[in-house]
Amino acid sequence: MKETAVEPTLPCWHCAANVTVRALFCHECGTIQPPGEVDPFTRLGLTAQFELDISAIDRQLAGFARILAPARFLDKGDKAVTLAAAHRVVREQAAATLRDPACRARALLTLANAAPVQPVNGGTWELDIIAAPDQTARARATTQVKDAMAAELRLLLDAFRLGNLTLAATRLSRVEAMALAVAAARRLG
Known part of the structure; x- marks a missing residue:
């Protein structure tokens, strides 16, 4: 029953x-x-x-x-x-x-008690943007991070379709770190 x-x-x-x-x-x-x-x-x-x-x-x-x-x-x-x-x-x-797909993923993973710790910074993506020697290089690095984030969101969708919450949590952490890197790039101007 x-x-x-x-x-x-x-x-x-x-x-x-x-x-x-x-x-x-x-x-x-x-x-x-x-x-x-x-x-x-x-x-x-x-x-x-x-x-x-x-x-x-x-x-x-x-x-x-x-x-x-x-x-x-x-x-x-x-x-x-x-x-x-x-x-x-x-x-x-x-x-x-x-x-917001990342927020929606976090909500789902939270419901399943599988949410990862939220990243505090943009990791290596943020460092790549900050280390860019000039505005043009920074813009190019930011575009690369945005493209990588779009690809990671597609992989996040695949992880949910497979029902693999561990993989989804890993993908979400990467997406959130990339979003922080893009936000840092905006602050730099």
């Missing part, structure tokens, strides 16, 4: 009934709830997978925007207005996370 996971609940701030952490509204009194601690996929009602259609993210976000429109809460009191605004913010953040 397969066990089903019990979804965590919190008490409704208004009536104290148990409400699942992903619920927008209390199941008993219908009052809007504070945003719960959930992953970005759950937040937008999407399947947790690396390959996502960006238009699906946008559709989900638009649907929640209609449900959480400020005008719908004006007669519900200040707390309801504030909570609806908080929901809009966390959903925008979730959408931003899922639109």
Whole structure:
């Protein structure tokens, strides 16, 4: 017999009934709830997978925007207005996370308890950019890092398709380090 996971609940701030952490509204009194601690996929009602259609993210976000429109809460009191605004913010953040392939990969690996430590710098890619003797050489090195990052993102997709989370974590670390190197190049000008 397969066990089903019990979804965590919190008490409704208004009536104290148990409400699942992903619920927008209390199941008993219908009052809007504070945003719960959930992953970005759950937040937008999407399947947790690396390959996502960006238009699906946008559709989900638009649907929640209609449900959480400020005008719908004006007669519900200040707390309801504030909570609806908080929901809009966390959903925008979730959408931003899922639109970015590296952030989406980190979210997936975090769900699987397989996320690597985030790099603190751009490693050898950053050193190559910084060591470039002039602006032209720096621009060329930055372009090479961007090209390598695009290739690494394709390999990251392959790792997820294979279900190899260890490889995906390695690829993600490389992508994140390359992104830090590109950011360092921008700061150098």
